[in-house]
Amino acid sequence: LKxxxxxxxxxxxxxxxxxxxxxxxxxxxIHPADLRDRQLFMQQxxxxxxxxxxxHRSGMICVVDNAVxxxxxxxxxxxxxLVTKIRHDYREWLRHRNRLEHRKILVVEDDTDLRxxxxxxxxxxxxxxxxxxxxxxxxxxxxxxxxxPDIIICDLKMPGMDGFHMLDVLADTGYLRDCKKIIITxxxxxVLDKRFTLPDSVSVLTKPVDFDALHATINTAMAPNLLQRxxxx
Amino acid sequence: xxxxxxxGSFRLKTMGLTFVLFMAFLLVLYSSSQKxxxxxxxxxxxxxxxxxxxxxxxxxxxxxxxxxxxxxHESASSILAMDQIDYVQVYSYDxxxxxxxxxxxxxxQFETDTDLLEAEDGYFDVVYLFDIEGITVGKVLLSFSIAExxxxxxxxNRKLALAAVGMTFIAMLVTWILTGRITHRIQxxxxxxxxFAAGFSDVELPVEGNDxxxxxxxxxxxxxxxxxxxxxxxxxSPDGILLLSSxxxxxxxxxxxxxxxxxxxxxxxxKPFSEFAKALMSILDxxxxxxxxxxxxxMKLRDFRVHTPEFKVLRCIHKQVDNPDGETYSEVFxxxxxxxxxxxxxxxxxxxxxxxxELRTPLASVMGFSELLMINKYDQEKVRFxxxxxxxxxxxxxxxxxxxxxxARIEARSDGMLNLELGNLRKVVNECCELIAGSDKQCxxxxxxxxxxxxxxxxxxxKLKQALMNILSNAYKYSQDGDLVVxxxxxxxxxxxxxxxxxxxITDHGIGMTEDQLAHVGEKFYRADNTGAIPGTGLGxxxxxxxxxxxxxxxxxxSQPGEGTQVILWLPVADTxxxxxxxxxxxxxxxxxxxxxSINSNS
Numbered sequence: 001l002k003x004x005x006x007x008x009x010x011x012x013x014x015x016x017x018x019x020x021x022x023x024x025x026x027x028x029x030i031h032p033a034d035l036r037d038r039q040l041f042m043q044q045x046x047x048x049x050x051x052x053x054x055x056h057r058s059g060m061i062c063v064v065d066n067a068v069x070x071x072x073x074x075x076x077x078x079x080x081x082l083v084t085k086i087r088h089d090y091r092e093w094l095r096h097r098n099r100l101e102h103r104k105i106l107v108v109e110d111d112t113d114l115r116x117x118x119x120x121x122x123x124x125x126x127x128x129x130x131x132x133x134x135x136x137x138x139x140x141x142x143x144x145x146x147x148x149p150d151i152i153i154c155d156l157k158m159p160g161m162d163g164f165h166m167l168d169v170l171a172d173t174g175y176l177r178d179c180k181k182i183i184i185t186x187x188x189x190x191v192l193d194k195r196f197t198l199p200d201s202v203s204v205l206t207k208p209v210d211f212d213a214l215h216a217t218i219n220t221a222m223a224p225n226l227l228q229r230x231x232x233x
Numbered sequence: 234x235x236x237x238x239x240x241g242s243f244r245l246k247t248m249g250l251t252f253v254l255f256m257a258f259l260l261v262l263y264s265s266s267q268k269x270x271x272x273x274x275x276x277x278x279x280x281x282x283x284x285x286x287x288x289x290x291x292x293x294x295x296x297x298x299x300x301x302x303x304x305x306h307e308s309a310s311s312i313l314a315m316d317q318i319d320y321v322q323v324y325s326y327d328x329x330x331x332x333x334x335x336x337x338x339x340x341x342q343f344e345t346d347t348d349l350l351e352a353e354d355g356y357f358d359v360v361y362l363f364d365i366e367g368i369t370v371g372k373v374l375l376s377f378s379i380a381e382x383x384x385x386x387x388x389x390n391r392k393l394a395l396a397a398v399g400m401t402f403i404a405m406l407v408t409w410i411l412t413g414r415i416t417h418r419i420q421x422x423x424x425x426x427x428x429f430a431a432g433f434s435d436v437e438l439p440v441e442g443n444d445x446x447x448x449x450x451x452x453x454x455x456x457x458x459x460x461x462x463x464x465x466x467x468x469x470s471p472d473g474i475l476l477l478s479s480x481x482x483x484x485x486x487x488x489x490x491x492x493x494x495x496x497x498x499x500x501x502x503x504k505p506f507s508e509f510a511k512a513l514m515s516i517l518d519x520x521x522x523x524x525x526x527x528x529x530x531x532m533k534l535r536d537f538r539v540h541t542p543e544f545k546v547l548r549c550i551h552k553q554v555d556n557p558d559g560e561t562y563s564e565v566f567x568x569x570x571x572x573x574x575x576x577x578x579x580x581x582x583x584x585x586x587x588x589x590x591e592l593r594t595p596l597a598s599v600m601g602f603s604e605l606l607m608i609n610k611y612d613q614e615k616v617r618f619x620x621x622x623x624x625x626x627x628x629x630x631x632x633x634x635x636x637x638x639x640x641a642r643i644e645a646r647s648d649g650m651l652n653l654e655l656g657n658l659r660k661v662v663n664e665c666c667e668l669i670a671g672s673d674k675q676c677x678x679x680x681x682x683x684x685x686x687x688x689x690x691x692x693x694x695x696k697l698k699q700a701l702m703n704i705l706s707n708a709y710k711y712s713q714d715g716d717l718v719v720x721x722x723x724x725x726x727x728x729x730x731x732x733x734x735x736x737x738x739i740t741d742h743g744i745g746m747t748e749d750q751l752a753h754v755g756e757k758f759y760r761a762d763n764t765g766a767i768p769g770t771g772l773g774x775x776x777x778x779x780x781x782x783x784x785x786x787x788x789x790x791x792s793q794p795g796e797g798t799q800v801i802l803w804l805p806v807a808d809t810x811x812x813x814x815x816x817x818x819x820x821x822x823x824x825x826x827x828x829x830x831s832i833n834s835n836s
Binding site for chain 1: 586590609
């Protein structure tokens with residue numbers, strides 16, 4: 001996808017990285033001079049600073065002086081459409097549900113069949129749950145701001161941005177700290193531990209998934225959350 | 234010969250021994266000959282004096298008894314007149330009766346001698362006693378002038394001693410010369426071995442002649458050649474070898490190790506070991522080994538990484554050679570370049586991890602959906618969807634397992650030889666195309682067997698089918714629905730080449746590959762599309778390459794990202810005379826196409 005709006009003032013400044021080579025950036029990597037552009041970008045796409053920080057830190061968007069050498073860009077309009085669509089989907093679904101009862105679950109899995117499977121399984125468990133499936137970490141981070149999931153179920157080895165990178169960025173920014181993260185991976189636990197130090201709050205299930213265990217994990221994770229929400233209302 | 238070790242040298246020892254032996258021998262010789270000489274002289278003298286005794290006994294004794302002084306004087310004078318007698322004194326009991334002496338007799342003390350040599354002043358004194366029934370009634374004292382005999386004896390003694398000294402001197406001289414010759418040659422050997430140990434190859438050896446030293450020299454030369462052979466072998470070793478002498482100097486370092494250490498280490502030979510340690514530490518990859526600062530710490534590591542400037546993984550084996558007393562005599566450092574092995578290890582373990590992950594993914598679908606079907610009641614459409622998914626994923630699983638087994642078999646070469654048969658590929662390609670056209674993906678396959686040029690080749694039907702299926706299914710996998718996949722044939726006639734080449738070209742218009750990805754195609758476990766969106770184990774093309782190589786052919790792959798990929802499978806065309814026979818054998822063979830297709834391998 002290429003820029004097509006020539007009049008876009010930040011055309012050459014903010015690019016969305018779709019080359020699927022993500023490098024984690026630190027907060028200090030953004031120059032203060034870019035702040036004005038960031039404001040504009042946030043306004044145009046309709047996201048908050050937190051989301052922008054998340055996207056930036058993950059390396060999905062980057063600030064460059066000019067677009068030469070970067071072959072793939074997303075236009076602001078396309079980002080707008082993407083974010084709006086996710087938000088719209090969620091609101092549509094929400095309209096018919098009891099706000100109190102539902103849980104928002106984000107499934108990050110590259111295999112289409114497995115995505116379907118998780119969706120079926122979770123809905124089998126509780127019809128009221130809202131399941132949003134994405135195919136990689138980048139997509140997950142795109143939808144995270146709009147959906148604010150209660151639970152993230154993710155695979156680790158994925159094309160594009162993998163689960164390691166995504167969880168890393170989340171841990172780094174502290175975004176969705178209360179969200180329960182469940183990893184479902186084909187990797188063995190020993191291999192996993194060697195490559196990634198997981199916080200205790202992250203549960204790990206191995207493929208093929210034992211869905212009873214998955215349900216139990218989701219339920220225990222959600223119990224205090226639902227209680228809190230009840231109190232708030 | 235550099236320096237003489239005088240103290241304790243072989244020559245000095247031999248000479249000392251010769252000297253002692255000669256001295257002892259000559260001393261014995263001298264003393265015994267002296268004794269024999271003096272004995273014989275004494276004997277001669279005694280024989281001479283025997284008559285004198287008789288004379289004295291018969292003439293002088295009666296005169297002494299009768300104390301006839303005149304007669305005594307007379308006979309004493311006659312005795313004095315005898316040869317050699319210079320002094321006569323006659324006693325009656327203890328009273329001297331007559332004392333006569335010649336004019337040359339000097340003033341001297343009379344002393345009875347028993348041995349000729351004892352008479353140092355040249356006079357031998359003898360006493361004759363006259364006994365009557367045990368009582369000495371008189372005596373005669375005689376002094377013999379024995380200067381001549383004595384002089385003779387002394388002269389003989391001097392000559393003997395002189396001869397002994399002369400003999401000893403000659404013996405010492407001969408020993409000196411002989412041992413000199415031997416030690417010189419032994420020193421040559423010593424020097425040669427020192428020089429050789431120091432790394433010089435031009436050494437002088439005592440090989441002339443037939444003696445023991447010459448044969449030792451030849452044996453030494455032989456040993457040297459063998460050592461040189463071994464050093465030559467060490468020089469050829471691709472692994473780095475360093476020998477350290479007991480005084481911690483580098484005694485040997487092979488070219489491979491110098492190569493690893495780079496140009497900074499050109500002259501490490503004979504340098505102290507610390508120089509080598511410094512050179513090794515300087516090429517150590519500091520990013521990986523941040524905490525390693527000394528060589529000892531490095532030696533504790535199993536493997537370590539260096540950059541020279543290309544990265545290498547080295548494994549160091551350190552061995553100490555001890556002498557029988559348990560002291561370290563020398564040390565051997567063996568640096569093995571295990572870059573390749575560790576790379577293969579890494580690739581294999583990565584492949585296994587990937588394979589396990591890839592196997593678990595379809596299995597998860599199969600298990601999950603079947604579980605859902607077991608527990609819940611769904612409408613017809615959903616059940617159908619789930620069953621289809623289960624089926625698709627099971628097939629996926631099967632393909633992966635097949636690929637894994639195939640690659641394992643080919644790697645182990647347990648299949649043995651190819652089952653080669655002469656024929657053309659038309660039937661095989663046809664079958665493969667039909668198979669692939671029947672798959673889920675709705676690509677547009679263009680294959681016109683009648684238009685193609687089917688050269689006769691030798692091939693293994695099953696193997697080639699497998700290779701072709703892998704290439705075809707790749708073309709399908711990386712294409713969108715409705716994309717074109719074209720299969721056609723080529724014929725390349727190379728002038729001067731041994732045989733013509735038959736090419737089977739499969740062109741797709743899928744996602745293609747970058748140059749970077751293209752370079753890795755055919756490597757086992759490598760997947761150009763690392764997204765995982767397309768199922769596969771990264772073995773398809775590796776398998777195909779292997780199979781085509783077994784047929785003496787090769788794969789030619791060109792690609793443009795986003796434009797598509799073109800794979801040409803080149804196989805050698807069978808000989809012309811066989812071509813004719815094969816033409817008759819194969820009835821369905823169609824006439825060759827109008828014109829041979831021109832090839833541009835860069836297209």
